[in-house]
Each structure stands twice: as structure tokens, then as C-alpha cells.
Amino acid sequence: xxxxxxxxxxxxxxxxxxxxxxxxxxxxxxxxxxxxxxxxxxxxxxxxxxxxxxxxxxxxxxxxxxxxxxxxxxxxxxxxxxxxxxxxxxxxxxxxxxxxxxxxxxxxxxxxxxxxxxxxxxxxxxxxxxxxxxxxxxxxxxxxxxxxxxxxxxxxxxxxxxxxxxxxxxxxxxxxxxxxxxxxxxxxxxxxxxxxxxxxxxxxxxxxxxxxxxxxxxxxxxxxxxxxxxxxxxxxxxxxxxxxxxxxxxxxxxxxxxxxxxxxxxxxxxxxxxxxxxxxxxxxxxxxxxxxxxxxxxxxxxxxxxxxxxxxxxxxxxxxxxxxxxxxxx
Amino acid sequence: xxxxxxxxxxxxxxxxxxxxxxxxxxxxxxxxxxxxxxxxxxxxxxxxxxxxxxxxxxxxxxxxxxxxxxxxxxxxxxxxxxxxxxxxxxxxxxxxxxxxxxxxxxxxxxxxxxxxxxxxxxxxxxxxxxxxxxxxxxxxxxxxxxxxxxxxxxxxxxxxxxxxxxxxxxxxxxxxxxxxxxxxxxxxxxxxxxxxxxxxxxxxxxxxxxxxxxxxxxxxxxxxxxxxxxxxxxxxxxxxxxxxxxxxxxxxxxxxxxxxxxxxxxxxxxxxxxxxxxxxxxxxxxxxxxxxxxxxxxxxxxxxxxxxxxxxxxxxxxxxxxxxxxxxxx
DNA sequence: CTGTTAGCGCCTTCAA
DNA sequence: TTGAAGGCGCTAACAG
Numbered sequence: 296x297x298x299x300x301x302x303x304x305x306x307x308x309x310x311x312x313x314x315x316x317x318x319x320x321x322x323x324x325x326x327x328x329x330x331x332x333x334x335x336x337x338x339x340x341x342x343x344x345x346x347x348x349x350x351x352x353x354x355x356x357x358x359x360x361x362x363x364x365x366x367x368x369x370x371x372x373x374x375x376x377x378x379x380x381x382x383x384x385x386x387x388x389x390x391x392x393x394x395x396x397x398x399x400x401x402x403x404x405x406x407x408x409x410x411x412x413x414x415x416x417x418x419x420x421x422x423x424x425x426x427x428x429x430x431x432x433x434x435x436x437x438x439x440x441x442x443x444x445x446x447x448x449x450x451x452x453x454x455x456x457x458x459x460x461x462x463x464x465x466x467x468x469x470x471x472x473x474x475x476x477x478x479x480x481x482x483x484x485x486x487x488x489x490x491x492x493x494x495x496x497x498x499x500x501x502x503x504x505x506x507x508x509x510x511x512x513x514x515x516x517x518x519x520x521x522x523x524x525x526x527x528x529x530x531x532x533x534x535x536x537x538x539x540x541x542x543x544x545x546x547x548x549x550x551x552x553x554x555x556x557x558x559x560x561x562x563x564x565x566x567x568x569x570x571x572x573x574x575x576x577x578x579x580x581x582x583x584x585x586x587x588x589x590x591x592x593x594x595x596x597x598x599x600x601x602x603x604x605x606x607x608x609x610x611x612x613x614x615x616x617x618x619x620x621x622x623x624x625x
Numbered sequence: 626x627x628x629x630x631x632x633x634x635x636x637x638x639x640x641x642x643x644x645x646x647x648x649x650x651x652x653x654x655x656x657x658x659x660x661x662x663x664x665x666x667x668x669x670x671x672x673x674x675x676x677x678x679x680x681x682x683x684x685x686x687x688x689x690x691x692x693x694x695x696x697x698x699x700x701x702x703x704x705x706x707x708x709x710x711x712x713x714x715x716x717x718x719x720x721x722x723x724x725x726x727x728x729x730x731x732x733x734x735x736x737x738x739x740x741x742x743x744x745x746x747x748x749x750x751x752x753x754x755x756x757x758x759x760x761x762x763x764x765x766x767x768x769x770x771x772x773x774x775x776x777x778x779x780x781x782x783x784x785x786x787x788x789x790x791x792x793x794x795x796x797x798x799x800x801x802x803x804x805x806x807x808x809x810x811x812x813x814x815x816x817x818x819x820x821x822x823x824x825x826x827x828x829x830x831x832x833x834x835x836x837x838x839x840x841x842x843x844x845x846x847x848x849x850x851x852x853x854x855x856x857x858x859x860x861x862x863x864x865x866x867x868x869x870x871x872x873x874x875x876x877x878x879x880x881x882x883x884x885x886x887x888x889x890x891x892x893x894x895x896x897x898x899x900x901x902x903x904x905x906x907x908x909x910x911x912x913x914x915x916x917x918x919x920x921x922x923x924x925x926x927x928x929x930x931x932x933x934x935x936x937x938x939x940x941x942x943x944x945x946x947x948x949x950x951x952x953x954x955x
Numbered sequence: 956c957t958g959t960t961a962g963c964g965c966c967t968t969c970a971a
Numbered sequence: 972t973t974g975a976a977g978g979c980g981c982t983a984a985c986a987g
Contacts, residue, residue: 296739296765300964311974316966323967326972341760346740347680348964356677358720358741367897369708372697379696379723388741390688391721393709409626410676411688411718430671435626515901541901560977567697571845571871573903630980641958646982656956676982681963 299340308336319344350412357595358388360408361417363441364396369535369566370421370583374441377587378417385595387414396421398458413593416502417441417587422486424448439594441586443486451597453590453608457487460579460612461494464533464561467614469498471532472623473559475505479521479543481513481535488535491563495533505529511539518542523550528558530623537562537569538590540576565613571609575617582610629670638666649674670773680742688718689924690738691747693771694726699896700913701749701865704771707917708747713766715925717744717745726751726812733798735761745924747771747917752814769924771916773816781927783920783938785842787817790909790942791824794863794891797944803860803889804952805835809851809873811843811865818865821893835859841869853880858888860953867892867899867908874904874949889950895943912940 305312310329318333325333333392336342350356358383363371379389390411392404399468401420405427408416415437418428429448432438440452443545468476478495478529481488492508499506511517513535517540522532528547534540540562543581544554554560554574562569565580597604631649635642640659648663655663666672666807678688689712693701709719722734728751729913735757745767748758751907752773759778759873763770769935770782798806808825822838829836836859841847843865849872850860858877870892874884884890884904892899895910919938927934 296761296767298739298742302964312965313967313974314972317973320966324972329973336765341764343736343740345681345742345964346977347677347686347742349966351675351681351963351981352965352967354979365706366696366709367699367702369697369699369702369897372699372702376695376697376723379721385720388737389721391705391709391719392713393706406673407718410673411629412628412677431626434671438626451751452660484963507789545901568898571875571902632980642981643958643960644956647957650982652982654956659957675980678963679982681965681979682981682983684963740980 298345299342301342301344304333304336304340304342307340308332313322318486336518336614354369355414356412357386358390358411359415359417359591360390360392360404360414361419362392362394362401362404362408363417363419364390365393367393369568370581374585374587374590376418377584377589379587380590385591387591387595394420398423398425401425402427403625409436415439415598417590417594419443420445422446422484422489437594437597439590439597441590444492445486447609449605451593451604451606451608453586453593453610454486455581455610455612456585457490458494459565462498462581463492463612464563464579465495465498467616468531468533468559468561468620469502470505471620473504474623475529476507476531476533477525477529478506478508478533479535479539480508480520481508481539482515483510485513491535511535514538515542519546522546528552531559531561531620533561535563537564537566537572537576537578540569540578540619541572544572544574549601555619555621561620563614569615570617572619574619576613576615577617577620580613580615583611586610586625628675629672631672631674634663634666634670634672637670638662642894662842679728686742687716688720688741688743689745689747689921690722690734690741690743691749692722692724692731692734692738693747693749695723696721697723699898700894700911703897703913704749704917704920707914707919708921710919711918711921714924715921717925728753728755731755732757738774739766743823745769745928747920747924749773750775752776752816752819767924767927768835769920769927771920775816779935781934781936781938783914783916783923783940784816785911785940785942787820787942788824790893790911790944791821793829793942793944794893794909795825797946798861798863798889798891798950799832799834801950804953805859806837806861806863807855807859808836808838809841809848809865809869810838811847811869813840815843821865833929841865844868845872849876852876858882859889861950862891863891865893867896867902867906868892870899870906870949871902874902877893885949885951891950895945899945900947902949904949905946906945907950908945910943910945912943916940 518539562578569576848869892908899906
């Protein structure tokens with residue numbers, strides 16, 4: 296595209312380029328007369344300053360990278376939206392990168408983003424340690440981890456209190472009389488899956504309940520396939536996320552059982568559709584939009600105040616009771 | 626972040642910066658000896674070339690902007706994914722912008738993107754005419770319209786054959802014996818809503834069927850609220866998209882009717898969840914991922930071959946028959 | 956095969 | 972209040 300440069304504006308206005316720069320950025324006083332001339336020239340030429348020249352000069356791009364597993368997953372879409380809304384307000388722009396939870400991909404994307412001179416990074420990665428990322432953080436790359444923390448890397452993060460979420464859920468289930476459980480969890484390596492697993496086992500042991508636990512992955516298919524193979528139904532099937540729960544419910548109903556009459560099923564996340572699912576899903580709501588927003592806010596703070604505040608923000612989950620669970624007789 | 630520049634690499638390797646540039650880009654022969662030195666220096670310093678300096682120099686940023694209504698809508702998430710996958714393979718990067726279908730917002734975003742020197746733009750806007758966009762296109766901005774065309778602007782586009790989709794759907798419904806229809810359509814201004822409306826009326830008139838048509842908007846709530854007010858059920862309720870259909874079905878079932886026994890309901894789009902909805906939704910599948918991919922492909926072609934090929938790609942929709950419609954006795 | 960240099964568009968001293 | 976000039980990091984002539 297044919298773009299006029301500051302030079303052309305200056306020429307048309309009959310002033311120096313510094314004067315143009317000054318009126319554009321209001322960075323120093325300019326006489327009313329010249330200001331008017333410049334403004335006219337800008338308008339006439341349809342001039343837009345080149346952020347990329349500006350970036351080169353200033354060493355800041357006003358651009359944030361976001362590496363996440365998959366934007367197609369409604370859970371992440373909400374988070375991205377929260378981040379983008381905040382960033383835009385602050386004059387930043389978002390570069391989106393899908394990693395498919397692939398560690399090598401993540402590294403490549405990171406390299407690209409660094410080459411693009413991002414001012415900061417929002418990162419929802421695989422849980423596994425990332426050498427390059429760690430090195431870049433040491434060298435001053437500003438990062439906020441989102442939803443997942445990487446062990447061994449010291450940085451800021453925004454997560455939801457998974458422990459509390461799981462406790463809320465299990466307490467509710469236990470209180471309403473469920474005594475045997477199967478937990479169909481998501482990816483083993485995942486930060487949240489691990490925590491949920493721990494809480495689950497702890498609760499079960501403590502209440503001396505019958506339980507089984509399995510790692511699968513966070514998808515409808517995983518839930519469906521797994522549930523197809525269940526022979527004896529427990530009182531409750533706890534799922535690693537809502538998608539798994541959908542799969543489980545469909546599989547169970549295909550086998551001729553009914554939810555929640557024959558078995559209670561719960562999700563985790565509360566994505567958009569869960570309230571429309573049949574039966575509407577009892578689940579733990581994660582404040583997704585807020586998570587994205589808070590992470591962006593924290594990142595910008597770190598960038599603009601140039602502090603190395605390693606802060607963790609832990610958001611509160613919420614128990615959403617709908618129709619996929621029932622009250623059991625004691 | 627503290628980044629080494631090409632100068633520092635040159636110094637450490639004991640060569641000139643042009644030599645460094647040459648080995649980095651393989652742009653001219655360099656002796657094995659110097660090459661090795663350079664590579665060692667690059668590695669040692671953890672050097673990444675600055676794409677932004679490169680961009681300034683070359684006048685290309687390898688960056689594509691994408692303005693769309695809302696990433697939170699699964700329909701668009703799939704499209705974005707298709708675009709991003711293709712762009713990444715080609716070495717491009719995607720800047721995502723949510724416009725919420727707001728015309729002024731669109732203009733602002735466009736200005737930002739232009740300032741960021743995007744090489745091209747993917748655009749899914751409101752249907753309404755956009756003066757700034759039109760001017761920029763005239764000045765050489767490369768744009769591919771996606772899913773929606775703006776009347777009066779001459780440019781490339783990728784859309785789905787809405788006319789055909791609607792025909793497929795109505796032919797199926799008519800053939801299976803439905804004789805009275807209500808069409809709960811989406812936003813009036815929208816390109817696809819308009820076309821679907823036209824086809825609908827035409828088909829109805831031609832087959833001399835009883836029908837009503839309403840514009841609402843493309844949301845669950847719109848479908849739900851509207852359906853709540855329906856007094857007399859037709860044979861079929863045709864919806865502007867899947868979300869509307871979900872709302873309609875829920876509202877109708879709350880009123881004590883059954884889908885499809887008392888009324889057939891159809892969607893449009895076939896988003897992720899529609900096959901899991903209960904009843905699974907009969908709908909028209911739009912090849913969303915492919916749409917994003919094709920649009921990106923076309924855009925890159927336009928950019929790299931620097932041709933002004935104004936090409937329209939029209940993708941084929943597909944009728945997906947599931948359980949929300951039934952065969953009526955003639 | 957290698958090094959020197961101009962300049963992409965902008966901001967920011969510095970001097971006037 | 973204004974203008975001239977250097978330089979951000981890089982590539983692409985140009986010269987050797």
C-alpha cells in the first residue's frame with residue numbers, strides 16, 4: 296500500500312519533519328499557525344504514522360503475543376476476548392498463536408514473537424518446562440502465565456483456584472449423598488489436571504469413599520470413548536472439563552442409562568453451552584473472560600512500570616448446580 | 626528485553642554486519658570459515674533478528690490483520706483457526722481484532738492495523754459501507770472479505786454459497802412434507818441474512834406455502850425470546866443460525882411441545898456443538914475452517930504476486946440431516 | 956567473497 | 972518556537 300511518510304507531510308505543510316512529529320504527538324509546543332498547516336496536510340494525504348518506524352525508534356511495539364492451545368476451544372476464546380478487550384483499551388494489539396499443546400510448536404512461536412519484538416507475552420502452554428522461554432524470561436521478557444504454570448519458572452501468573460473449585464464440587468457431591476466416584480481427568484501433564492487429581496484423591500481418602508481416577512485428555516471424544524467402556528456405574532462421574540462431561544453423558548445415555556437418575560455427572564469450566572446442554576451441566580465456573588482481562592492488566596502493568604513484580608493472581612471459581620447431578624438418599 | 630543487535634553479532638564474530646546478514650538470510654555466498662564464526666556468535670548471544678527493523682527496511686511486515694465480530698462465537702473461531710494455520714505456514718502472523726459488529730470500532734481497528742503496517746487484511750465486518758476501508762483499498766490495501774461482502778466495494782472475497790445452502794435446506798424440508806414455515810432470521814443488515822431471506826421468500830411463493838419471516842439477531846437469546854411468543858406452531862421453524870435454533874428449541878420445549886414431533890427446527894452453520902445438541906440439529910454446514918484457510922491463501926497470493934486479482938471464491942455448503950426435523954405424512 | 960554505506964520512517968537531542 | 976541531524980537494526984547496492 297502506498298503510504299505517505301512524515302517527510303511528505305512536512306513538505307506539503309512547508310515545515311520540518313520535527314514540527315510534524317511534534318504536532319502529531321503533542322510532544323512540544325507548536326504555533327497555532329504551523330499546527331493548522333500540518334493538520335491540513337495530514338488530512339489531505341490520509342497520513343497515518345508508521346508504528347513500525349516508531350517501534351524501531353522507541354524499542355517498543357505496543358504488541359502482545361498470546362500463545363495458547365487452540366482458539367477453537369470455547370474456553371480459550373473467552374480468555375482471549377478478555378485479554379483483547381483490555382489490551383485494545385490500552386493501545387496494545389494482540390498477536391494470536393495456536394500451539395496445539397505442542398512443545399516444539401510453542402518454541403517456534405516464541406521465536407517468531409520475539410523476532411516481532413513483542414513487548415510482552417501471555418502464555419498458556421503445555422505444563423512442561425520450556426528452556427527457551429526460561430532463558431528469555433531471565434533476559435527480561437515480560438510474561439504472564441495464564442491458567443497454567445510451568446514448574447521451575449519464576450514468573451507472574453493468573454490462574455483459577457483449582458483446588459478450591461474441586462473442593463466445592465466434591466463437597467457438594469459428597470454432601471448430597473454420593474459415595475462412589477470415577478474421575479475422568481484431562482491431560483496428565485497439565486497443571487490443572489494434576490491439582491484436581493490431588494484434591495480428588497485427598498477428599499476421597501479422607502471421606503473413605505470408593506473411587507477410581509483416570510487421565511485422558513480434555514475432549515468430547517475422550518469422555519465418550521472412556522464412558523463407553525465403563526461397566527459398573529458409580530454414583531458420580533466427575534469430569535476434567537465440560538467437554539469430557541458431554542461425551543460421558545452421551546455415551547451413558549446411549550447405553551440406556553439416564554443422567555442424573557442413574558449417575559450424576561459433573562464438568563469443569565462452564566463453557567457457553569453447558570447451560571444449554573441436556574441435562575444442563577453441574578459444573579465449576581471459571582471466570583474465563585476475567586482471567587484474560589486480569590492477565591492482560593497485570594502484563595501491561597509489568598511492562599509499563601518496568602517492575603519485576605512476580606505476582607500471582609488467583610481467581611475464585613464458582614459452583615454451578617444444574618441438572619446433571621441429583622440428591623441421593625442417605 | 627535486552628536484545629543483541631546484528632552489530633554485536635558482527636563484533637563478536639569479527640566480521641562485518643553485511644556478512645552476518647548474508648549468513649542469516651543466505652542471501653549471498655559466504656566462506657565456510659566466516660559462516661561458522663557467525664553461527665557461533667549468533668548462538669552464543671541468543672540473537673534473533675529484529676523483524677521490525679527488517680520490516681521497516683523492506684516495507685513488508687509479514688503480518689495480517691483480521692477484523693471480525695467476535696472470537697467468542699465458535700463460528701468465527703473455526704475460521705480464524707483456518708486462517709492462522711495457513712498464515713503460519715507461510716511465515717505470516719495474525720493480529721486479531723474483535724469489532725462486535727460495530728462500524729465505528731471497525732474504523733478504529735482499521736486505523737490501528739494500518740499504522741501497524743499490515744501487509745493485508747481479512748475482513749468480516751458489518752455489511753454496511755465503510756468509507757475508510759474503501760479509500761484504503763483504492764490506495765492499494767490488500768483485502769479479502771470473509772463470509773460477508775460489502776456492497777459497493779470491489780474486492781476479493783471468500784463466502785459460502787448461501788443461496789444454495791438455503792435451497793438445499795428448504796428443498797429437503799418441503800420434500801419431507803412441511804407446508805407451513807416460520808423463518809427466524811439474523812441481523813437484517815447482514816449479507817447472509819439478506820440472501821437467505823430472498824431465497825426463502827422465493828421458494829415459499831413458488832411452492833405456494835404458508836410462511837412468515839422475521840429478522841432478529843444471531844443469538845441464542847433472540848431465538849429463545851422470539852419462540853416464546855409464537856402462538857401457533859408451523860410445520861417447520863427455520864433459523865438464521867444454530868444459536869437461534871438452540872434458543873428456539875429450548876423455548877418450545879419449555880412450552881411443552883416436542884422437537885421434532887410437534888415442529889421441525891433447523892439451524893445454519895453447523896457449529897461444534899450442534900451434533901451434541903438434543904435433539905442433534907439438522908442444519909447447513911458451512912466449511913468454516915476451509916473458509917478461513919482459503920481466504921488466507923487468496924490474500925497471500927494477492928500480496929506476494931502483487932496482482933490485483935479480484936477473485937471471489939464461493940464454497941459449497943452441505944446439508945446435515947440430524948434429529949431436529951422429521952418426515953411428515955403427505 | 957567481504958566490507959562500507961545509504962536509507963527505510965520516526966523521535967529526540969541540540970542548536971539556533 | 973523551529974529546524975537539522977543522528978540513529979534505532981536491518982538489507983541491498985556498490986566497491987574492492
